[in-house]
Amino acid sequence: MLGICYYPEHWPESMWAQDAAEMYGLGIRYVRIAEFAWSRLEPSPGQYRFDWLDRAISTLADAGLKVVMCTPTATPPKWLIDLYPSILPVDIKTGHSRGFGSRRHYDFSSPDYFREAMRISTVLAERYGEHPAVVGWQTDNELACHDTTHSGSEAALTAFRAWCQQHYSDIDALNSAWGNVFWSMEYRHFGEIELPILAVTETNPAHQLAYRRFSSDQVVHFHDEMVRIIRAHAPGRFVTHNFIPMVDTQTDNYALAKPLDFASFDNYPLGRSDLFFAKRGAAMFKPYMRTGHPDFSSYYFDQTRGLTGKHFWIMEQQPGPVNWAKHNPRPEPGMVRLWSWVSFAHGADVVSYFRWRQAPFAQEQMHAGLKRIDNSKAAAWPEIEQLVREMALCPDLLEQQVKATVAMVSTTENQWVCEIERQGDSFNQQEVEFAWYSALRQLGVDVDFVSPEQDLTGYKLVLVPCMPVVRPEFVKRCQDSGALLVFGPRTGSKTTEFQLVPQLAPGLLQALVPVKVLSVETIRPDCAEPLFIGQKQYQSQCWREELEVPQSCQVLAHYHDGLPAAAQHQRAVYVATVSCDDFLKALFADLLKQACVETVVLPHDVRLARRGGLTFLFNYSAKPSKVAAPANAQWLLGSATLDGYGVAIYR
Amino acid sequence: MLGICYYPEHWPESMWAQDAAEMYGLGIRYVRIAEFAWSRLEPSPGQYRFDWLDRAISTLADAGLKVVMCTPTATPPKWLIDLYPSILPVDIKTGHSRGFGSRRHYDFSSPDYFREAMRISTVLAERYGEHPAVVGWQTDNELACHDTTHSGSEAALTAFRAWCQQHYSDIDALNSAWGNVFWSMEYRHFGEIELPILAVTETNPAHQLAYRRFSSDQVVHFHDEMVRIIRAHAPGRFVTHNFIPMVDTQTDNYALAKPLDFASFDNYPLGRSDLFFAKRGAAMFKPYMRTGHPDFSSYYFDQTRGLTGKHFWIMEQQPGPVNWAKHNPRPEPGMVRLWSWVSFAHGADVVSYFRWRQAPFAQEQMHAGLKRIDNSKAAAWPEIEQLVREMALCPDLLEQQVKATVAMVSTTENQWVCEIERQGDSFNQQEVEFAWYSALRQLGVDVDFVSPEQDLTGYKLVLVPCMPVVRPEFVKRCQDSGALLVFGPRTGSKTTEFQLVPQLAPGLLQALVPVKVLSVETIRPDCAEPLFIGQKQYQSQCWREELEVPQSCQVLAHYHDGLPAAAQHQRAVYVATVSCDDFLKALFADLLKQACVETVVLPHDVRLARRGGLTFLFNYSAKPSKVAAPANAQWLLGSATLDGYGVAIYR
Amino acid sequence: MLGICYYPEHWPESMWAQDAAEMYGLGIRYVRIAEFAWSRLEPSPGQYRFDWLDRAISTLADAGLKVVMCTPTATPPKWLIDLYPSILPVDIKTGHSRGFGSRRHYDFSSPDYFREAMRISTVLAERYGEHPAVVGWQTDNELACHDTTHSGSEAALTAFRAWCQQHYSDIDALNSAWGNVFWSMEYRHFGEIELPILAVTETNPAHQLAYRRFSSDQVVHFHDEMVRIIRAHAPGRFVTHNFIPMVDTQTDNYALAKPLDFASFDNYPLGRSDLFFAKRGAAMFKPYMRTGHPDFSSYYFDQTRGLTGKHFWIMEQQPGPVNWAKHNPRPEPGMVRLWSWVSFAHGADVVSYFRWRQAPFAQEQMHAGLKRIDNSKAAAWPEIEQLVREMALCPDLLEQQVKATVAMVSTTENQWVCEIERQGDSFNQQEVEFAWYSALRQLGVDVDFVSPEQDLTGYKLVLVPCMPVVRPEFVKRCQDSGALLVFGPRTGSKTTEFQLVPQLAPGLLQALVPVKVLSVETIRPDCAEPLFIGQKQYQSQCWREELEVPQSCQVLAHYHDGLPAAAQHQRAVYVATVSCDDFLKALFADLLKQACVETVVLPHDVRLARRGGLTFLFNYSAKPSKVAAPANAQWLLGSATLDGYGVAIYR
Ligand SMILES: [Zn+2]
Ligand SMILES: [Zn+2]
Ligand SMILES: [Zn+2]
Structure with a gap:
């Protein structure tokens, strides 16, 4: 199944109906909305505006689309920050407050923010929890992105001391566990404990590890409560979260995913490749600069699947050049289709593209969408049309389970x-x-x-x-x-x-x-x-x-x-x-x-993946490639001779 | 014409007369003074000391020299900072106050500094505005140098909010113009607006652009008032400003230059080259490390001329190694003469060298002058002697106008x-x-x-x-x-x-x-x-x-x-x-x-420039070079065969 | 003679006796203790606990070992910081306080810390000054390490103003000496002086130099008083300090060493090499990555000897991989022995290894010791056994004086x-x-x-x-x-x-x-x-x-x-x-x-050093090497044909 990320609040209401119709026409069935809309849902403290969202949902539902609703807690509005300035997180490298003006400007340890985030989540869950068009929920957005798991705030210090007390009970136990005797770092009581930041030289690694565990627990605690609230008001709806790469959350991802129905992943192969391979030379990097390394996306897919042991969603799929990496190439023709197929092969149930139409304003205006800002169809559009046609050739795709040995x-x-x-x-x-x-x-x-x-x-x-x-x-x-x-x-x-x-x-x-x-x-x-x-x-x-x-x-x-x-x-x-x-x-x-695990001799730049009875072949190179497939292979798509950037599927 | 930057306050008064005589003897006619002398002109609040400056001007005038006076506002004295600590600018990358101890330690948005800067400018303009030896004025010094256009101060925030109110009138108009809906960045009133700095991740580019426009307006407003004050008291005198490279001012340079009679430029080809080409390999860089790239100085000259559409001054010309680049080579022999000629060819009316004699103390002691600290003549001296002789061969030079197609x-x-x-x-x-x-x-x-x-x-x-x-x-x-x-x-x-x-x-x-x-x-x-x-x-x-x-x-x-x-x-x-x-x-x-624009086949490292009827040829290489000149060329200087680092002029 | 750094407080008391016996058995005679033990010696303000240290010293003494006692002032405990938060130094690059949680978190200009550091030093000196097993003292630990000489605190500012007053008496003299007229940096009185930090651009170099001299004086003053206290209570005991590389102390090392009986050095050839040669290519670096550059250790040894003009101690000798460089290779087999011999050749009287047993906890758990954490013998052990045997072949080694021309x-x-x-x-x-x-x-x-x-x-x-x-x-x-x-x-x-x-x-x-x-x-x-x-x-x-x-x-x-x-x-x-x-x-x-100084033709990677009548040869390469030695050489160790990483000594 396919989905789309849509921001009705970014567009004139007069465009909504046609957008919805075109989405459905393209083959899209799920629409994620409202993730950054707090200032439109509650423009002033306690003054809610749901009318526009009601109408947006109706318009989408009328077109046959199912809605994935979000809690808008990644972007608290200015009035909330001004009411409770201690919501702002503190940079652990400088000790400076991290200000309003972008997103994720909140401290997981702020009691004020915890209360307010759960309040807006409750309000939304109460209103839309049982809405027939709302089939599921996404919590917050990309938790921990922009290094926001750790904070050096007073709130974090207070909470960390309490966490230490809870985990070690006795200060001597903590001193001993951490080896605080080493440099006379011993504490006499929990109230003496500092955050392991901004010291003269490196702090005790055990102290640092405890702080990371604490910070992770704060994220999980915040998220658990939000899931609890949604579940309480949205019976029968799924709850998921759109993960960034696991390595960047600084959170126990298994714990974070635990209350979810399934995990979702935001997949940006080119942006992530640019950062991950930044130190590698052009000889290694250039062949993949517009495809991503052949193992790079699936590495994250297999991790995401592992979080819950179930199939997953791609909640955001890169549809063209993005704006946030150090260099932002365009995907090679066919890659949006190929990446989508790779997602399905590794266990995705839905691939949802980010975003419907490129935004002409604000921070992400250079981030491609399925449509350009003049409403013309961008490069990914025909690739998705092709994908939809091809998916029809594999009607039992979603019933197939990935099962590795x-x-x-x-x-x-x-x-x-x-x-x-x-x-x-x-x-x-x-x-x-x-x-x-x-x-x-x-x-x-x-x-x-x-x-x-x-x-x-x-x-x-x-x-x-x-x-x-x-x-x-x-x-x-x-x-x-x-x-x-x-x-x-x-x-x-x-x-x-x-x-x-x-x-x-x-x-x-x-x-x-x-x-x-x-x-x-x-x-x-x-x-x-x-x-x-x-x-x-x-x-x-x-x-x-x-x-x-x-x-x-x-x-x-x-x-x-x-x-x-x-x-x-x-x-x-x-x-x-x-x-x-x-x-x-x-x-x-x-x-x-x-270990008696079968290996396959694959051409360079070709990868193979199995989902149940289906075997997928992917060619990450512009050159056609011939694969040795079983003689009795039943080809659903393509053949043993893969086109450049080609996909083949056999049973 | 030639000029010099001179700091009488740096030298015993007993040296002034001989310095002045030698300047005149060398062919210098303009002397710029007093740009950093606030602590000598007003050693304590309201206690002025003009006697020394009166005597310095007299000494220079007696030797036949014309004086360019400066407002000393680039270096407010310590007592002023202690009286009004909020004068100090705030670093937008850290939020830290930028302290006293060097120069340009003032915030363009500080009402206290605005008042005090205009006070000292008024006092000086009143005293020297109609002084017969003072033929012109330089405002401040290198406005915006050291990244001082932007400040993250409370004063800047207050002024920015007012600026936004003035430019957008309505907060909804601002929200809409900036696309603040994007991440719930919407403001309810102008008092909620923040500076676009120190946020969790990148701020809205429209917000950033508004802040840059505002900051530029602050510089222009400060400068406009200073020019107004000088003009009010100095009838018939020119007013100019010595620009750093346009790209570094972070100010609308056309707006900044608007009230001036003409623009001036501070030309440091080697220091600037070292920074501009820092990432380029030695193969590209080394041939020019002691000459500057052949197009690098003229790039700035043509920009400076463009600011007012008139001819310009080189207010400071590098005369030898400087001290402030990452590496500071010595000019090749002849380059001071060559650079001076390039200035004239591109429309300079005066080339003024920085500085008369190398300072033995403080931050710039490794910056060359025309004289060494033992009062001997440095390498540039004979080159300027040669230049003066050569200028006599082009008596109508300054009447010629640069006219590009x-x-x-x-x-x-x-x-x-x-x-x-x-x-x-x-x-x-x-x-x-x-x-x-x-x-x-x-x-x-x-x-x-x-x-x-x-x-x-x-x-x-x-x-x-x-x-x-x-x-x-x-x-x-x-x-x-x-x-x-x-x-x-x-x-x-x-x-x-x-x-x-x-x-x-x-x-x-x-x-x-x-x-x-x-x-x-x-x-x-x-x-x-x-x-x-x-x-x-x-x-x-x-x-x-x-x-x-x-x-x-x-x-x-x-x-x-x-x-x-x-x-x-x-x-x-x-x-x-x-x-x-x-x-x-x-x-x-x-x-x-x-486009029917004539091109010329030039040897590598040779450049050609035209000023009215004069055509100039410059050889940036040590090797002689032969140029195809018109048969009827009337050679004022040199010939079609250029020496290494040679200059030729024909009519 | 050989020594060891030992931390009895890190180990169960039940291990002490066997540790001591094994030390003695290995040939060790000196044990340095207590350098970071403040929190164990004074767990709460004024509550001293000497019992454990008394027993540790007795145990060591009973085994025939001599004790080098330390003042524990490099690691003030948390309660002291909480009592006097202004003890914390301030980072001169950011203006931020440098917090508790590692070591050296004190400001040399803090009057509170000066008083408290001298109090604990007095208490220890009174208790152990005449203890028969305590033969000498080490002051603090690695003074100035982690860039702690300079502080941007209020205390430093106050002290710097007083220092300026004392050194210049008259503010005009200071202004003139520094050339403060340059950018109107003139002060009217000493109370106006700032620290030369955090300014808009570079501060006056004379100002910076004065600040460095002041900061050095603060360290020396602190140290002088500590030495005075120890001497007052520890008659007949030596006092030394373990220097880091001279270039890193930012202190006048000659002045710092002046009150000492001799200087000591902490020798980490691989860690220091990794940092010193970080910008050099692998062709230069790799041959020495497990040996250190052949001249690198002796460079520091000769400097250390120069501080007092007397022989010195290696107070800490790297015994294996360390943890604190950017890369931490293992020494080649034989290097611990070789480095030890190099120390003696250049004038060491004692080489003391850091540390007895690798610590399983805290910041330095990846730093090798002579014993592993499972109490097995690490790679250096047999090399030290060999060294002890070899030292017996040079019985007059310590009587020999290094005498260079x-x-x-x-x-x-x-x-x-x-x-x-x-x-x-x-x-x-x-x-x-x-x-x-x-x-x-x-x-x-x-x-x-x-x-x-x-x-x-x-x-x-x-x-x-x-x-x-x-x-x-x-x-x-x-x-x-x-x-x-x-x-x-x-x-x-x-x-x-x-x-x-x-x-x-x-x-x-x-x-x-x-x-x-x-x-x-x-x-x-x-x-x-x-x-x-x-x-x-x-x-x-x-x-x-x-x-x-x-x-x-x-x-x-x-x-x-x-x-x-x-x-x-x-x-x-x-x-x-x-x-x-x-x-x-x-x-x-x-x-x-x-100059009539004899030179010697040495194979690449071989070095020669003379201590009195003894001549030492060192081979820093894995390949054997043949040296041209005098015909009448009397070989105490090895021969003219050096093994890989070999040592030879002749008279
Ligand atoms: Zn409820
Ligand atoms: Zn007036
Ligand atoms: Zn005493």
Whole structure:
């Protein structure tokens, strides 16, 4: 199914009906509205204006469209800020208040904002909760975007002290857990605790981790209450939230998604690619500047699906150039169609485009829409027409379930650990995880992202690229899974309170693979060194651990000095270094074979994904490409010879 | 004529008479004084000390020198700041007060400073306005230098709210003009308006543009009043201001120059080159590191002349290494003479050197003067002696008028639009404009910079490199001009209120060249792509617009994918991309021919300029160069064979 | 002798006895304790807890170990900050208070902190001053680390005004000395003076220099009083301080070291190398990434020895990877032993490792120790065992005195001048000085660092790489020394009040080498130019002075344009440019011969050092190397054929 993001308040009411008719005509069935409309819904304190929204919804419903309603809490109006200035968040890098004039100018710890946000949510839920045209709700918008999870406000300090009291009860327990003795950082009572910001030099990493957990809890608490309010007034309607990339929320995304019916994702492959690959040279970047890296969108799709273990929505899909990256190229012709198909292949139930018509004013006027500001049809329009025709060829698409046999384990908590303690400037947990994911995808393997609290039974291969904090229950789940297990650098190295594990890394995982990390070094990115599997040479880079490997283990790879770089014990593998991509591809090919997971030889820039009985092929290159498909493949779309930027589907 | 910047207060009074005699002996006729002398003129509140200045002026006058007096308002003394601390400006990037201890520590919106600055200006104008030795006045010094146009102070906020009220009258009109509905940014009354700074993420570009216009108006208002005061007390004296590069004032430079008799420019080719070309590699930079780029000084000269449409002064001319760029090379031997001649060729009436003698103390002690601190003659001295001898060979020099047939249209307003909305980090309006200018200059063409509010009649070719905001009157002027017109990327794309034009870019200009910009993309600087004129290949880079070109237009260039990159309709051309320099040179060569503007084949690093009947040749290279001059050329200086760093003049 | 840094408060008391026994068993004799233990010694205001420290000292003493006690003033506890919030320093770049949560969160100008720091020092000195196991004291810890010398606080402002009053007496004298007339920066009384921070643009360099002198005096004053207190209560015990690299203290290190018995240094070759060579390419950096540059540690050792003219301690020696550099590689096998031997060769009496056992918690948990957190022995352990065995082969090692015939003159004051006035972004005084030092060391020459206030008699060659401020007494000392003298760029160019010397640079040194610096230019690092000694070509870079050289001088080198770049007059040489390393090596080889200082032809990466009758050879490469040693060499360790990372000693 397809959807659209629409802002009736941006356009003359006289245009609404034709817009709605054209949406329906294009094949769109869902319309998301009202996410930034607080100043129109409550122009002055307590003075509500619902008439225009009532009419907008009616107009859409009359055209056969279903409405996804939003709480407008991402943009509190000026009068609210002036009434309660402490709503504004405080920048943790400077200690300055972050002012009104854009969006997300609120502090999750502000009691005033919590009350007011829930008030407007309640008012809207009461009015539209049972509206027949409103089939679901989106909470807020892109929670945590623009680095708004953390605040250095007085409100945050007060709440953090209370959080610490609740979590540690006793100040001596906190001092001991954090190792505050180290630099006489000991507190005598909870009221002495500071936020771990703006100190002379780096603060205690355990203090920082507690602050990140607290900040995440504040977001989740805010969001939980909002979902509770919607559910109380909107029976039978779904509730979702449109996530930004998981790495940017600074929140426990599993916890955030917990009360939702399903998760949604805002997918901007080109903008995100520009930022993610900013340090990479043109040789790597340029081939994908108008397509996105072949594994980049699906990386986020598989993560989003993993949040609830269910299919998901693309709530916002890039339809052309955007405005917010450092450079904003146009998608290659066909990419909007291709990206949409990739979404469906990885488990989307709805792809909703952002936005209907490009806005002629304000911050995003250079962000493309399906229609241009002169109301002409933009480049994405015929691609969506084509997509709708093609979707009709796969009538059972949405009934198909994605079901991977390879799982990747990842949590925000461990991202925090790696961010707080880089140890080497070139170590980036996200890049390591993406490299592992991409190596698997190049081998034609489908991947689930799972939480360490999730049952692992049924997976043949479980990979944990970088997870310093490992709990006993997770070790148990690994053991019980029967899967072949692969642990990457840093995994198992830290306690839950950001201390080194007493038995040396990988700590509790030594029950599975009894190696010991004797020391860790980090290396300048331009000083990589050889890494070997047998005689074949690859590169070790950035992060290298010195391993003690007992006789019972088999050494899978070694460093330039002959010392072990990866080792296997029975069904568990430990990889002790960050490496080049080719190393991962070679290593994983072997391990997938061990795990009896089928791999597929794919042409460069072609990717394969399976949703139930359907297999999808995607060509990210302008050049046609020939794929070796099964002889009995029943082609629903295309063929084994993929066009440039082509899509093919077979059963 | 030649001038000098002199600070009698820096030297023992016993040195003044000999300094004055030597100035006169060297050929200097104008002396600028008193620009930073407030603490000596009013050491304590209301206690004036004019005796020393009276004596200094007398000494200079006795030696035959004419005095240019300054208002000392760029450096308010400490006691004034302590009396009125709110004089200090506030940094818009941090919200911090910018303190005393250097210069320009005042807020254009401070009512206290406005009053005090006009008081000291009045006092000086009353005392020296009719002094026979004082022939003219310089207002303040380098207004806006050190990013002082914008302030985030309470005073600025108060004044901005009043400015908004005056300009929009009605708050709904403002909300609508800015599109404040976009993120619930709507205001209920003018007192709710904030400065567009220090927000969570980017603020509304229309809000930013209004703030820039307001800030510019504050500078102009301050300056207008100062000029008014001087004129009231100094009948018959000229009033000028020494501009920094136009791009750095953040002020409407045409408006600022309006009350002046003529504009002046402070010319530091090496310091400015070091900053402007900082990102360029040594291959491009090194040949010019001691000469400045051959088009770099004249670019500013032509702009300065354009401010009032009259000849101008160089109020400060670099005489050797300066102290304030990131790297400060020494000029090649002969460059001080060459730069001086370039100034005259482009319309200077006076070239005044900064400064007489290098200061041994304070911030600029590493800034060269004509004399060293041991009172010996520095490297520039003999070059100026030579210049004086050479000027005698062109007795009618100052009677000659610069008269170009090619015009370039540019405004600060459009610089603001491009700065506020980069869209691509590598898009720099100034670099685009400079590239267009340089291409013309390499073809031996003289260029006028003109305001879009100026009559264009008489020009054969009018170029508008990048002017998003186009008003109907300008389109009319273009039509009436009869000139061949060339519009660059972004031109015509925005309304006056920073909205996209409803008919798509180039908006109103479609009356001249009926193309449509369907989409815009920006590209990493290392990902340039081919661009073609016919079969000849160039480079498209950074900024690319997708053009719809009707049959009535001729396509002049196309992209790598065959789509049009430049198109002509009758007498108007639209160029849709930023390009390499060679593309511009090739395109402009064709268009100049169409426009019947004569081009000249010049050796690399040689430039030609015309002032009335005089033609000047300049060689920016160390190697001699042979120019094809007319057979009947009457050589006033040099010959068709230019020495290294040589100058030649013929009639 | 060997020592160790130990934190009994970090470990269960039950581990102490075994730790002590193992220390002694390894060959360690000194244990430094208590440097960060304030919160354990005084958990609440006035409530002291000495029992645990008493027991820790007893345990160590019982094992035969000697204790070095510290004042814990680098880490004031939270309750003290809450009692006196103005203890916190203020960041001079932002004006923000620098908060609690790490270390060194105190302002040297805070009267409250001064009183409290001296109180706790007195309490500790009274209790442990005559303790038989406590043989010496370390003051505070790494004074000035984390940029804490400068503060922008109210307390600093008040103290600075008083300091100015004391140093200049008369405000007119100050205005004149600083050249405040320049931009109307004149003060009417000392109460008007500001700190030279947070101004609109750069502040007066003389003002900045005064502020740096003041800040240094504050540190010295703080430290002097602490030493006085310890001496008053600890008769017969030594007092030392553990210096960070001299360049980072922003303090007059000679003054700081003056009251000490000897100076100590904290030696982290890899961490420091990573930062110092961050801008250098992998070709230069990678060979040394696990060894440190061959001259890098000794550069600091020779400086540390120079502070008091006596032998020194390494108070903290890196034993493995650290945590605080941008990248943190592991030392090559053998480097801990090699670095230790280098310390002894350059005059260390004790090398003390940081730290006994890696801490599992808090900020430095990734910093290696001699033992891992599982109490196993880390990589350095066997190397120290080897070192202890080898030291037994040199029983008279500590009786040997380092005695160089080449001296290098350097002061913090001149570092300040060069930092305040870069003139070119690529000019770095420290890099120039290191390049000169390294060239000498590559020639096998031992170097003393000396203060310009020190007698130079006995030195054959005295080098002054970059010392703008030269006083008459220093010129006298140079003349009296009889040494061959070499002065580098900028030397002699400034007065003590940061004005240009009236006679042009090198000012007073013209009595020795009568050249004149006519102008100075700075050049982009990628725009270096040829530099010649005779026909042999080298590179001039970054900083070039134009020299007037009288006939009486011999030109030693010239620029690409033939102008002189270095000149000699009798026994004094002036070098006018920064150059490539090869130029220095060639020039110094000639000058050393003139000075009758023996040079040694050393293989690349091999260094030689002499301590009294002992000669040490160090191989910084993995490859064995053969050195030409005297035929009658009596080898105490190794031989003329050095192993990879090998050490050899002969008498
Ligand atoms: Zn309710
Ligand atoms: Zn008057
Ligand atoms: Zn006492």
